[in-house]
Every structure is written in C-alpha cells, then in structure tokens.
Amino acid sequence: MKIESRQLRVFIYSYKFLLFGLIVLLSYFEFSATLVENHSTVIPAQTNFKAVIPCPELVPSLAQILDQSENLSNQGILIETLDGGTQLASLNIDHLYNPASGLKIPLSLAALERWGAEHRFRTSFYIDGEIDPDRQALNGNLILDSEGDPTLRVNALINLIRDLKQFNIRNVNGDLIINGPFSLNSLFSYEKSLQIARQKLSQNGIYIHGEVYSGTVSGKLLVSYHSDPLIDILWYQNAFSVNAIAERLGELLGGPDGLTLYLVRYAGLELEDIFITHTSGLDYNRITPRGMIKILRKLYRWCEENHYAIDQIMPVAGIDGGTLHRRFKEIDYRGGILAKTGTLVETDQGVSALVGFINTQTYGVLVFGIFNSHGDVLTFQRWQNNFVKNIINRAGGIVPFREFPLEGRFVYDYQKSAHKFNLSSESNTPISYFD
Numbered sequence: 415m416k417i418e419s420r421q422l423r424v425f426i427y428s429y430k431f432l433l434f435g436l437i438v439l440l441s442y443f444e445f446s447a448t449l450v451e452n453h454s455t456v457i458p459a460q461t462n463f464k465a466v467i468p469c470p471e472l473v474p475s476l477a478q479i480l481d482q483s484e485n486l487s488n489q490g491i492l493i494e495t496l497d498g499g500t501q502l503a504s505l506n507i508d509h510l511y512n513p514a515s516g517l518k519i520p521l522s523l524a525a526l527e528r529w530g531a532e533h534r535f536r537t538s539f540y541i542d543g544e545i546d547p548d549r550q551a552l553n554g555n556l557i558l559d560s561e562g563d564p565t566l567r568v569n570a571l572i573n574l575i576r577d578l579k580q581f582n583i584r585n586v587n588g589d590l591i592i593n594g595p596f597s598l599n600s601l602f603s604y605e606k607s608l609q610i611a612r613q614k615l616s617q618n619g620i621y622i623h624g625e626v627y628s629g630t631v632s633g634k635l636l637v638s639y640h641s642d643p644l645i646d647i648l649w650y651q652n653a654f655s656v657n658a659i660a661e662r663l664g665e666l667l668g669g670p671d672g673l674t675l676y677l678v679r680y681a682g683l684e685l686e687d688i689f690i691t692h693t694s695g696l697d698y699n700r701i702t703p704r705g706m707i708k709i710l711r712k713l714y715r716w717c718e719e720n721h722y723a724i725d726q727i728m729p730v731a732g733i734d735g736g737t738l739h740r741r742f743k744e745i746d747y748r749g750g751i752l753a754k755t756g757t758l759v760e761t762d763q764g765v766s767a768l769v770g771f772i773n774t775q776t777y778g779v780l781v782f783g784i785f786n787s788h789g790d791v792l793t794f795q796r797w798q799n800n801f802v803k804n805i806i807n808r809a810g811g812i813v814p815f816r817e818f819p820l821e822g823r824f825v826y827d828y829q830k831s832a833h834k835f836n837l838s839s840e841s842n843t844p845i846s847y848f849d
Contacts, residue, residue, distance in 0.1 A: 511785035514756025517695035535563035542633030560596035564662035589624035600658035653736030664693025750812025766794035775810035
C-alpha cells in the first residue's frame with residue numbers, strides 16, 4: 415500500500431508540471447480559459463489550520479463568529495511587515511481562498527507593468543480615401559482604431575464624431591472598418607459596440623453607405639480621444655470595485671490565462687498559489703494568503719521604484735469614496751489603512767476579503783491579506799474591522815497614508831456624487847458596481 419501511495423503522489427506531482435506547461439502554451443496562442451475553468455473543479459481539501467502565537471486572539475475571535483458546523487480551514491489570514499521580518503498573524507497561509515474583488519490587485523500590478531502608470535488608451539478615426547468638400551463626402555473607408563479603452567463611454571464617442579464632422583464629412587461612400595478591441599460603456603460586447611458606433615455616426619450626421627466590419631488601420635489620422643491615465647483608471651476600479659473595467663483590462667492582458675501566466679512567471683507565485691476564471695474576481699477564483707502578500711509587496715515596490723504613492727492606486731479607508739468609505743472612519747484608524755475589499759454573497763457560501771497595507775507607529779508598513787468564506791459577509795466585515803483595529807493597537811497606532819481625499823477623486827458615496835471620469839453620465843446603460 416505504501417508503494418501505491420507513493421506512486422500516486424509522484425503521478426500527481428508530475429501532473430502539476432504538465433498542467434503548468436499546458437497553461438503556458440495555451441496563453442502564448444491566446445486560447446480561451448477553458449483549461450483554467452476545468453481545473454477549478456479540483457480544489458485541494460482544506461482540513462487543518464495553523465495560527466502563530468503573536469496573535470493569541472485570532473482563533474478564539476474567529477470561532478465566535480463561525481457556525482458550529484464550520485471550521486477554521488475556511489479562513490485564511492497573513493499579516494507581516496513590509497520587509498517580511500516580522501509576522502503578526504498567520505492562519506492557513508498556503509490554502510486556497512476566493513479573493514473575490516481582491517483579485518483586482520494582481521490585475522492592477524500586471525496592467526502597470528504592461529503599460530505604465532501614465533498610459534492613456536487611444537481611440538481614433540482614420541480615413542482611407544479622399545474628402546470631397548463640395549459634396550461633404552468621403553470617397554473611401556472610415557476606420558475606427560481602438561486600443562481597447564476600458565472606460566470609453568458613448569458620450570466620448572459622440573464627442574469624437576463631432577470632431578470628425580469638422581472635416582466636412584457627411585457621407586462615407588465606403589465602409590466603416592473597426593481595428594482593435596473596441597467596446598463601449600465597459601459592458602457592451604464587441605458586436606453591440608460596432609452597432610452603436612454606426613448608429614451614433616448616423617445620429618450625428620455621418621452616414622455609412624457600406625458595411626461595418628473588422629479590419630486593419632490604413633490611411634490618414636484625423637481625430638483621437640485619449641482616456642484618463644491608467645493609474646487613475648486603476649484607482650477608480652479599485653476604490654469602487656468596478657467589475658466591467660477589470661474584465662476589459664483582463665481581456666487586453668490575455669484573459670485569465672494571461673494573468674495567471676504573468677503572476678507565475680514574473681510575480682513569483684507558484685502555480686499552486688493561484689488560479690483564475692474571471693479577472694474581475696467574480697466566480698470561483700483562488701489564491702493563497704502567501705501569494706497575495708507576494709503580489710502586494712511587488713506592487714508596493716513597483717510604486718516606490720516608479721515614484722508613485724501606493725494610495726494613487728488603492729483607496730484610503732475612511733477618507734476616499736468607494737467600498738471603504740464607511741469603514742475605519744474613527745479618528746484612531748482613519749487614513750492608516752489602504753485596502754481592496756472583496757465580497758461575494760452567494761459564491762463559496764459567502765466570501766469577504768480585505769487585502770492591503772496598514773501604516774503603523776511600531777512596525778511601519780504592514781502587508782495583510784484576510785480571506786473569510788462560508789459565512790455571513792456582514793459578520794465577516796465586522797470581525798475584520800475589529801481584528802484590524804486590534805492589530806493597529808498592538809502596533810502602537812497608525813501613521814496616516816493620507817488625511818484628505820486626492821484632488822479630483824471621490825469624497826462621498828459613488829451613487830450620490832459626480833466624478834472626473836464621466837463614467838456614470840451615459841444614460842443608455844449605467845455602470846453596475848459590485849464589490
């Protein structure tokens with residue numbers, strides 16, 4: 415029996431490396447995430463737990479909020495100093511948990527390394543032909559070139575069309591050609607976005623007499639629209655947990671497989687630390703607390719090396735608008751916590767995650783990941799608030815990351831305030847916000 419058991423372990427071990435090779439190969443050829451989705455059904459059992467002595471109240475406090483039928487294997491916590499030299503709390507750090515929207519942090523890191531913080535996604539109109547000013551006609555094709563702006567709204571497209579009209583174009587005696595991953599309102603499919611583009615052209619006095627289809631760019635550039643800088647888009651995505659933006663950015667990065675490949679090859683994660691089905695954090699994604707801490711550290715270092723403050727990418731609890739606006743508002747904690755929330759009410763029988771940084775008097779910056787599942791999410795959030803406050807008290811209190819909202823960013827609840835990104839101004843399809 416021992417020999418058979420050993421052979422079985424060797425087979426499983428070999429199978430993991432075979433699976434990794436297949437994921438890498440599929441990512442290079444831009445295949446779908448089918449392999450990842452199939453793998454999601456094989457989740458390692460989580461049956462035991464370990465907690466470290468420096469946080470004696472961790473296990474007892476968790477036990478108080480868990481149903482008697484549940485056990486601590488469904489909860490994962492890791493809190494360490496930024497340099498990794500001191501560990502303040504640890505529980506099941508190598509088990510896989512659903513990060514929910516906490517997955518937007520790995521996505522943010524991959525996007526920053528891919529494009530840089532100041533990148534602006536461009537949407538442009540080209541003409542492949544000649545303009546007849548007397549007849550106000552383009553004798554040729556009109557080309558819409560898109561870099562995949564994840565925040566492009568219909569209103570922005572309308573303004574771009576109005577700029578195009580200044581070139582005396584009313585009739586296009588050719589086709590409308592779309593190049594690139596074009597989408598509108600972050601929610602519309604490619605096909606629906608094409609349909610809307612043609613509709614908005616005609617509604618604003620530019621008529622396409624040919625077909626609408628995908629193609630390549632050629633001809634002369636006439637007008638362009640640029641998005642906000644990527645760092646602003648990421649802050650907005652993370653503060654308000656906008657799934658639509660995260661899904662669009664994920665598509666540009668190669669989908670779930672592309673993000674997985676990046677995290678394994680360049681962010682230092684092992685294959686067993688993570689698997690992804692949706693880059694927004696929806697559905698059954700998985701990560702270990704240890705893996706999330708690696709990502710948070712890499713993000714912090716990226717900001718240092720590129721001369722950005724980490725609060726330009728993640729919201730400050732109790733100060734900035736979004737999902738953390740009403741948490742940690744007390745004077746003793748306000749401004750000292752920088753985090754991303756994650757909430758799924760039904761998936762995994764209830765998920766609440768909180769990952770980020772705490773700036774403390776005694777230890778400096780702490781990196782933390784808290785993953786609660788199989789329970790009531792509001793109960794989990796209340797426990798997280800109390801637990802983090804206890805950690806702060808033990809660490810001598812906070813040092814605020816920031817005491818005031820960033821200029822031009824949200825201050826109040828997003829449902830009641832206007833904002834600089836103009837993402838909620840289009841009435842056709844309002845953005846849906848999920849945490």
